[in-house]
Amino acid sequence: MAQINPSILSADFARLAEEAQAVAGADWLHVDVMDNHFVPNLTLGLPVVESLRKATDTPLDCHLMIEQPDRWAPAYAEAGAGSVTFHVEAAAAPVRLAREIRAQGARAAMALRPATPIEPYEDLLPELDMLLIMTVEPGFGGQAFLDIMLPKIRRARRMMDRHGLEMWLQVDGGVSASTIERCAEAGADVFVAGSAVYNADDPAGAVAALREQAERAAPAHRH
Numbered sequence: 001m002a003q004i005n006p007s008i009l010s011a012d013f014a015r016l017a018e019e020a021q022a023v024a025g026a027d028w029l030h031v032d033v034m035d036n037h038f039v040p041n042l043t044l045g046l047p048v049v050e051s052l053r054k055a056t057d058t059p060l061d062c063h064l065m066i067e068q069p070d071r072w073a074p075a076y077a078e079a080g081a082g083s084v085t086f087h088v089e090a091a092a093a094p095v096r097l098a099r100e101i102r103a104q105g106a107r108a109a110m111a112l113r114p115a116t117p118i119e120p121y122e123d124l125l126p127e128l129d130m131l132l133i134m135t136v137e138p139g140f141g142g143q144a145f146l147d148i149m150l151p152k153i154r155r156a157r158r159m160m161d162r163h164g165l166e167m168w169l170q171v172d173g174g175v176s177a178s179t180i181e182r183c184a185e186a187g188a189d190v191f192v193a194g195s196a197v198y199n200a201d202d203p204a205g206a207v208a209a210l211r212e213q214a215e216r217a218a219p220a221h222r223h
């Protein structure tokens with residue numbers, strides 16, 4: 001089942017509650033936390049996540065693009081995020097961190113920048129509920145999809161299947177009506193979309209259309 005997670009990075013930050021409600025049919029709301037160190041951009045932190053939690057029933061998928069995720073990630077789970085993603089490039093102890101996130105009752109996810117290979121982390125996969133393969137350099141919305149990431153998505157899905165893991169495979173960056181089918185064919189099942197949703201005249205309609213496209217393109221055995 002394909003899941004569509006609109007990224008509020010492309011929303012109007014002065015109207016976050018309304019913007020969250022505009023995509024009430026989404027599976028998760030993707031919340032990009034950036035610290036201007038791990039990536040060259042600064043967005044929001046724990047107080048905003050706490051407030052968003054109260055403003056919407058859609059579960060929050062927090063993507064931490066920050067240094068020292070070992071110190072901060074469990075607090076996002078405590079603040080009400082249903083899923084917390086840390087970057088492996090920034091984590092000091094990814095296994096311990098994934099266990100701490102799960103111990104707080106959230107799903108634990110690990111993200112890879114475009115240049116980070118998946119192979120060294122194969123043994124970590126059972127500790128995770130989701131793997132995020134970035135399909136742009138993290139930091140900004142509205143960038144062009146990197147189709148050179150498609151082989152990595154395919155390899156990741158094969159690896160998960162080989163280990164018999166039910167975990168989710170998320171893609172983030174440049175996901176739109178013209179790229180989502182290639183991601184779904186390659187094995188992704190959770191799709192973050194910022195500009196493709198929030199720049200649309202009808203954000204809720206864009207979520208539904210993207211989901212339908214992804215469902216249609218998914219390999220038959222994944223339906």
Ligand SMILES: O=C(CO)[C@@H](O)[C@H](O)COP(=O)(O)O
Binds near residue numbers: 009030063137142172
């Ligand atoms: O994490 C990021 C960017 O670093 C993303 O979540 C973007 O917000 C996706 O935006 P679009 O590429 O879909 O416009």
